[in-house]
Amino acid sequence: MAATETSSSSNPSLFYRLFFDKELRSVTIQVITMALIFAFFFFIVNNAITNLEAIGKGYSFSFLWDASNYDINQTLIEYNSRSPHWRAAVVGLINTLLVAVAGIILSTIVGFLLGVLRLSSNWLINRVVYVYIEYVRNVPVLLHILLVHGIVVNTLPIPKNAMMAFDGTLFLTNRGFYTPKPLFEPAMWAVLIAFVIGVGFTIWFKGYAKKVQDATGKIYPVLWISLGAILLFPIIVFFLAGVPLTLEYPELKGFNFKGGLVLRPEFVALWLALSLYTAAFIAEIVRAGIQAISHGQTEAAFALGIKPSRTMSLVIIPQALRVIIPPLSSQYLNITKNSSLAIAIGYMDIVATIGGISLNQTGREMECMTIVLAIYLAFSLMISAFMNWYNKRMKLVER
Amino acid sequence: MKLFKTLAVSAAVALASTSGAATAGTLQDVQARGELNCVVTTGVAGFAAPDDAGRWAGFDVDFCRATAAAVLGDGNKVKFIPTTGKTRFTVLNSGEGDLLYRNTTITMSRDADLKLTFLGVNYYDGQGFMVPKALGVTSAKELDGASICIQTGTTTELNLADYFRANNMSYEPVAIETNEEGQVNYLAGRCDVYTTDASGLASTRGTFDNPNAHIILPEIISKEPLGPAVRQGDDQWADVTRWVLNVLIAAEEAGLTQGNVAGHAAKAGSNVDINRMVGTEGDFGSMIGLDKQWAVRAISAVGNYGEIFERNIGVNTGLGLARGLNAQWTNGGILYSPPVR
Numbered sequence: 001m002a003a004t005e006t007s008s009s010s011n012p013s014l015f016y017r018l019f020f021d022k023e024l025r026s027v028t029i030q031v032i033t034m035a036l037i038f039a040f041f042f043f044i045v046n047n048a049i050t051n052l053e054a055i056g057k058g059y060s061f062s063f064l065w066d067a068s069n070y071d072i073n074q075t076l077i078e079y080n081s082r083s084p085h086w087r088a089a090v091v092g093l094i095n096t097l098l099v100a101v102a103g104i105i106l107s108t109i110v111g112f113l114l115g116v117l118r119l120s121s122n123w124l125i126n127r128v129v130y131v132y133i134e135y136v137r138n139v140p141v142l143l144h145i146l147l148v149h150g151i152v153v154n155t156l157p158i159p160k161n162a163m164m165a166f167d168g169t170l171f172l173t174n175r176g177f178y179t180p181k182p183l184f185e186p187a188m189w190a191v192l193i194a195f196v197i198g199v200g201f202t203i204w205f206k207g208y209a210k211k212v213q214d215a216t217g218k219i220y221p222v223l224w225i226s227l228g229a230i231l232l233f234p235i236i237v238f239f240l241a242g243v244p245l246t247l248e249y250p251e252l253k254g255f256n257f258k259g260g261l262v263l264r265p266e267f268v269a270l271w272l273a274l275s276l277y278t279a280a281f282i283a284e285i286v287r288a289g290i291q292a293i294s295h296g297q298t299e300a301a302f303a304l305g306i307k308p309s310r311t312m313s314l315v316i317i318p319q320a321l322r323v324i325i326p327p328l329s330s331q332y333l334n335i336t337k338n339s340s341l342a343i344a345i346g347y348m349d350i351v352a353t354i355g356g357i358s359l360n361q362t363g364r365e366m367e368c369m370t371i372v373l374a375i376y377l378a379f380s381l382m383i384s385a386f387m388n389w390y391n392k393r394m395k396l397v398e399r
Numbered sequence: 400m401k402l403f404k405t406l407a408v409s410a411a412v413a414l415a416s417t418s419g420a421a422t423a424g425t426l427q428d429v430q431a432r433g434e435l436n437c438v439v440t441t442g443v444a445g446f447a448a449p450d451d452a453g454r455w456a457g458f459d460v461d462f463c464r465a466t467a468a469a470v471l472g473d474g475n476k477v478k479f480i481p482t483t484g485k486t487r488f489t490v491l492n493s494g495e496g497d498l499l500y501r502n503t504t505i506t507m508s509r510d511a512d513l514k515l516t517f518l519g520v521n522y523y524d525g526q527g528f529m530v531p532k533a534l535g536v537t538s539a540k541e542l543d544g545a546s547i548c549i550q551t552g553t554t555t556e557l558n559l560a561d562y563f564r565a566n567n568m569s570y571e572p573v574a575i576e577t578n579e580e581g582q583v584n585y586l587a588g589r590c591d592v593y594t595t596d597a598s599g600l601a602s603t604r605g606t607f608d609n610p611n612a613h614i615i616l617p618e619i620i621s622k623e624p625l626g627p628a629v630r631q632g633d634d635q636w637a638d639v640t641r642w643v644l645n646v647l648i649a650a651e652e653a654g655l656t657q658g659n660v661a662g663h664a665a666k667a668g669s670n671v672d673i674n675r676m677v678g679t680e681g682d683f684g685s686m687i688g689l690d691k692q693w694a695v696r697a698i699s700a701v702g703n704y705g706e707i708f709e710r711n712i713g714v715n716t717g718l719g720l721a722r723g724l725n726a727q728w729t730n731g732g733i734l735y736s737p738p739v740r
Contacts, residue, residue: 051493054632057514070556071563071572081560146580153587174589175546175571254544255591256571265589266573343551346575346584357556357574360485363513 048366063362064089070357072348074264085358092353093375099270099349100336100379106275107335108328111282118287129283136280142341144277149269149345156265159256171250176262178250187244194237198229205229266347270339278335282328289324290316321394329387333380340376350375425497425629425636426470426688434476437463438496441481443578444602445712446502455479458711459500462521462627465697465707466498466643469689474700483576484551488513492630498640499628502596504554515628518641521704522626523724523733525619526558527597529604532614534591539618543568548590550574550581555595558621578603596623598712598720605717639687646676646694648736650703652727657702664695675739683739694739704734 018028052059064086071081076094079087117129136144156174157163163172171178202225209220238244250260293316301311342349343356350372359368429435439447439459447457455477464474480496491499492514502524503509505517528547530536539562549555551574563570573590575581582603585593593600597619604610627644629637650656653672655663660677667679674680678691687693701707708725712718726732 057492057512069560070574071560071570073571073573081564150583150587153584153589158588174587255542256544256546258544343576344580346548346551346573346580348574352551352574356485356576357551360551361554361557363488363509365489 052366059366060364061367063358063364063367066362068358069361072353074267074348085354085362088358089350089354089371092348092350092355095347095353096336096339096342096349096351096375096379099267099274099339099342099347102271103274103278103335103339104332106271107278107282107331110275110279111331112286114279114283115286115290118283119290133280133283136277137284141273141277141338142344145270145273145341145345148273148276149265152265152269159252162252162257169247169249171252171257173257174265175256176264177268178257178260178262180247180249181259181261183246183248185244185246187241190241191234191238191244194234195230198231198233201229202226264347266342266345269345270342270347274335274338277338278331281331281334285324285327285331286320288327289320289322292323293319318394322391325387325391325394329384329391332383332387336379336383337376425633426639429470429497433471434478435463435467435470436478436480436495436497437466438480438482438487438490438499438501439463440501441483441577443502443599444606445716445718446598446602447479447481447500456711458522458707459502461701461707461711462500462644462647463498465647465701466640468700469643469693469697470639472696474696488515491515491628494630497629497636502599502625503628504596504623505626505628506554509628514631516631516637518627518629518637519644520624520626521644522598522624524596524598524623524625526555526594526621526623527600527619528616529585529593529600529613530591530616532612536591536616539616539620540566540568542570542592544570545591546571546573546589547592547594548573548575548581548585550578550595550599551576554621554623559594562620582606596625598625598718601718601720602712605719635688639689642687642739643693643697645736646697646739647701647707648704648727648734649739650676650694650698651705652729652736655698655703657699657706660695660698664692672738672740681740 018024065084067082068085068088069081072079072088072091074095075091077091079091114129114133117125120126153174156172159173159175169180205225206222209222212218212220248259250257297315298311301315339349340351343352355368355372359365442448445457447455447459450456463477467477468474480490482490482501487499487501487503490496509515510517528539536542547559547570549559549572556574559572573584575584581593584590597615600615604613607613627640629640653670655673655676663673664677664679667674671680675683676694678684678695682691684690684693708722709715712720714721722732724733726734728735
């Protein structure tokens with residue numbers, strides 16, 4: 001008691017100081033801000049829990065093990081309407097991954113091409129690409145998806161009038177693009193092993209070639225030798241093993257083609273629309289990256305007698321990548337997140353399966369949305385982590 | 400350490416503020432607000448859709464208006480909340496809507512697990528298939544291997560999966576979020592078949608350029624009793640809404656119409672059933688917290704069940720639906736309202 005009295009008498013204006021003392025004030029403001037944020041989230045969560053309890057609805061994931069009772073058209077793993085909900089979620093997850101990865105690859109290729117063309121000294125090419133980029137990136141991506149899907153299903157023929165190529169092995173219809181399906185025989189293992197050996201050899205050879213170059217200045221044609229090891233060697237083994245492969249051809253039976261591999265219009269539309277949309281952004285990023293490198297660098301490389309192609313790959317691109325990678329990462333994140341628009345055209349991604357049909361049939365909206373949120377978050381964080389690692393690798397080494 | 404202290408203090412302050420939510424009965428809430436929040440579809444022609452003037456109209460809409468008339472005295476004091484198949488129950492359960500009339504199938508899991516209280520059936524429906532006439536298909540049993548467009552967010556996927564499994568047939572499902580995009584796919588030939596409730600198929604076909612080029616197959620593969628629902632736990636409100644629905648059906652059976660209800664209400668007649676409904680005998684309104692004129696207001700606002708049916712979805716409308724199962728039990732249907740007594 002005495003202690004309190006002395007401390008309060010020595011600081012008669014503690015309350016005053018909490019708000020007007022420069023140091024204490026900053027702490028006070030932080031405490032109040034944090035308290036408000038906590039109170040806000042506490043209110044939200046508490047509200048949800050109270051209301052769910054009030055109507056007697058718990059928060060439980062046990063429904064994930066019940067039969068899903070619905071079918072999905074594009075399944076890369078075994079699935080039918082007897083499978084549990086969690087499996088439907090995995091099917092959706094794989095479909096999301098598929099379109100995201102395919103989209104990232106295509107958008108990167110198209111984006112780099114467009115970015116380089118955008119810098120072309122040819123006036124026509126330069127302007128055409130400019131118009132394309134400005135059109136594409138200023139229209140919402142959902143409209144692109146609906147447009148591409150509309151074009152695919154409305155202009156391509158129905159299965160009965162399918163467009164045919166290569167003597168009835170490839171079919172193009174508005175229900176998909178059908179190709180023969182390769183069925184492997186046991187001897188295919190030899191080819192696979194040959195491929196692995198080829199990759200291993202390439203890795204070793206690259207290191208060896210670099211060592212030789214460092215020591216003697218001699219440059220091996222690494223690209224050609226690698227291609228030979230990775231592609232030609234397995235192909236030779238493939239023929240030596242007696243072509244251990246049979247093809248299953250698609251065939252029109254009843255309403256649809258049966259057999260073969262199929263790329264469905266929903267996938268194609270989503271993939272193309274997402275890729276072309278994102279490519280426009282990537283093109284601008286690539287242009288910015290290349291323009292960020294001063295022309296003096298090129299001139300200096302030429303002055304040293306380095307060939308134009310090696311100037312590009314050894315001087316310009318490594319430096320441009322430093323500028324390109326961080327914004328490129330966020331484009332990759334965008335393409336992944338935008339793939340959730342799939343439901344508009346009926347592509348069965350994670351939002352359409354567990355976040356759509358499962359949600360609706362079980363009525364477990366909180367649980368389903370938690371799963372979808374967690375998956376997208378994990379996804380985005382993984383892409384971020386990878387791109388950060390790559391960025392660190394590419395960073396300018398300062399001495 | 401400083402950060403930790405900051406966090407601890409903040410958490411303590413946050414815990415001090417708790418949320419308390421007191422709820423009066425829904426009936427009192429609606430009357431205090433002076434407006435009924437009715438959950439409907441985003442647009443199914445004939446059932447609930449805004450008309451040319453932007454005014455909501457349709458079969459389900461009229462039941463909402465009848466409820467508003469009984470509770471608030473004016474069939475126009477309704478705020479319509481359009482929802483998708485996905486959001487409808489959340490909107491109702493969160494308290495944003497008071498009453499749901501949205502082509503909703505009554506099922507056990509929805510009743511028990513989703514914590515809804517269903518009030519009865521206002522339309523007996525079943526899932527059907529629509530195909531282009533040119534396909535030459537006459538029965539759903541011939542659909543093995545077909546591509547089928549489904550409007551997702553309904554019990555449709557489940558029925559379809561069950562039906563094809565039971566008949567040992569395969570199919571390719573194309574699940575699409577909205578009816579509009581589903582139609583685009585169907586008309587473009589992406590799918591051979593379009594499936595949803597038979598009433599929905601009739602509604603969709605009615606909007607086509609050439610409705611006669613499409614047929615609805617005879618097989619009805621499921622029971623879809625469509626009915627209104629309210630949140631579980633408010634029995635008084637459930638009683639009010641349930642008896643508005645019942646009285647509209649009973650009114651048709653008794654011959655009470657929009658035109659003659661005022662006359663019957665003026666003085667007691669010889670028909671006891673009618674007298675009880677219009678409040679000239681007994682006081683049934685007070686049992687559900689309303690006055691004697693509750694049913695009179697509901698019927699004069701939109702008419703009896705038969706009038707609502709014929710005006711919105713009957714044979715003389717674009718949908719052209721026959722009464723079928725939805726005729727009164729006295730006319731060969733299964734519509735059978737418990738008596739008001």
